[in-house]
Amino acid sequence: MSSRPKEPHAAAPRKLPSGRWQARVTYWDRETGQRKELTRTFATEREAKKWAREEEVKLRETWLSPQTLLTLTVNNVLDQWLDAKRLKPVARSTLESYIGHLRHVRQAFGNQLVKDISPSDIQKLYASLSHTHSPRTGQYVATLLRSALDWAVTMDLIPTNPARKVSKPQVPRREMIVLTPEDATKLLRVAQQHRLYALWWFIALMGVRKGEALGLYWEDIDWNTKTVTIRRTLSGSGRRRYLSAPKTHHSTRTLAMPDILIQVLKQWKEQQQKDRIIAQTNWVETPYVFTTKRGTPWDASAVTHHFKRVLRQGDFPTHWRIHDLRHAMATHWLASGISPKVVSERLGHASVAFTLQVYAHALPHQQAEAAEYMAARLLGRSTHDPHEPT
Structure with missing residues (x-):
């Protein structure tokens, strides 16, 4: 066990019999390891807490290695934090996202010493991002920076986290787009004329994520049981494409397929065979279901581009997203009375509670039915539960 002394920390103020408040800061002597305590009394609890926090910071700065504080830059912290993340089971796409978003921090003050970074510097970064990027990007950068600096505090690299004193950018709630059955x-009728028609049908009827559909292998389909197993996600574009495990543990799942989708996939398999013959030596043999004319898997960005083309051809709103097909299917499942547990399992959500939170808008009619049912029971009227057989 390490003999290194524990770091200083401010204890909760103690109320004295006199009515005053005693502030306390505990620390350990670096040489002897002996526990010590600083105290001071104040008229109010708020004053006591403020003094204790300030003294904790001062003690941490002397407790930490002076050499560390004099040489540690923000880039050093970010690099070490990312290295720590790589030791955990984090999806490659997630790490790529971390690296990409943290470039904003590196450009702003990556070469500066961490001890010199102030809440004001961080606030300026957030303000700058608000003018050049979406609110969601700003919020994500803020979340990553706060997490990295929290880790640095935990690892005794810095005494406090300046990002904790700055509010993260707010993201306006985006109203979920739900396509009607019509x-x-x-x-889907318009999409039938497009090369990727089978992909659109698969996402729309199965409610899977785009990456899950793009990562589908032919071996994942069981024609006899009419099921498909979601085992992986294909992310990225060009040379930066990579396969990873699905988003959560529950995202690996086996789903029943409707007969119409099985027909669509069989037709697409025939088309893929024709593409192989036409491409001849240019054909690249891969296990993927949804491929280009050369047999290679699709880039996520290229798929999005083609989806926008379908929207324009059908005179649909161009702000619709591929993911809205998933939302549409989930909403209609719930609105049709399908068990939330079944819907949650098909979507690959971590829990039923999360599904209900995201798709609460799909259940208003059930709320009304439940209210009428309870009122009728309390008033003694003859009625039946709308969900019970008559």
Whole structure:
């Protein structure tokens, strides 16, 4: 066990019989390891807490290695934090996202010493991002920076986290777009004329994520049981494409397929065989279901581009996203009375509670039915539960 003394920390103020408040800061002598305590009394609890926090910071600065504080830059902290993340089971796409978003921090003050970074510097970064990027990007950068600096505090690299004193950018709540059954029918009809029609049908009818569909292998489909197993996600574009495990543990799942989708996939398999013959030596043999004319898997960005083309051809709103097909299917499942547990399992969510939180808008009619049912029971009227057989 390490003999290194524990770091200083401010204890909760103690109320004295006199009514005053005693502030306390505990620390350990670096040489002897002996526990010590600083105290001071104040008229109010708030004053006591403020003094204790300030003294804790001062003690941490002397407790930490002076050499560390004099040489540690923000880039050093970010590099070490990312290295620590790589030791955990984090998806490659997630790490790529971390690296990409943290470039904003590195450009702003990456070469500066961490001890010199102030809440004001961080606030300026957030303000700058608000003018050049989306609110969600700003919030994500703030979350990553706060997490990295929290880790540095935990690892005794810095005494406090200046990002904790700055509010993260707020993201306006985005209203979920839900396609009506008529919209979905028309969209799929238009998509039939497009090379990626089978992909659109698969996402729309199965409610899977785009990356899960792009990462699908032919061996994942069981024609006899009419099921498909989601085992992986394909992310990125060009040379930066990579396969990873699905988003959560629950995202690895086996789903039943409707007969119409099985027909669509069999037709697509025939088309893929024709593409192989036409491409001849240019054909690249891969296990993927949804491929280009050369047999290679699709880039996520290219798929999005083609989806926008379908929207324009069908005179649909161009702000619709591929992910909205998933939302549409989930909403209609719930609105049709499908068990939330079944819907949650098909979507690959971590829990039923999360599904209900995201799709609460799909259940208003059930709320009304439940209210009427309870009122009728309390008033003694003859009625039946709308969900019980008559």
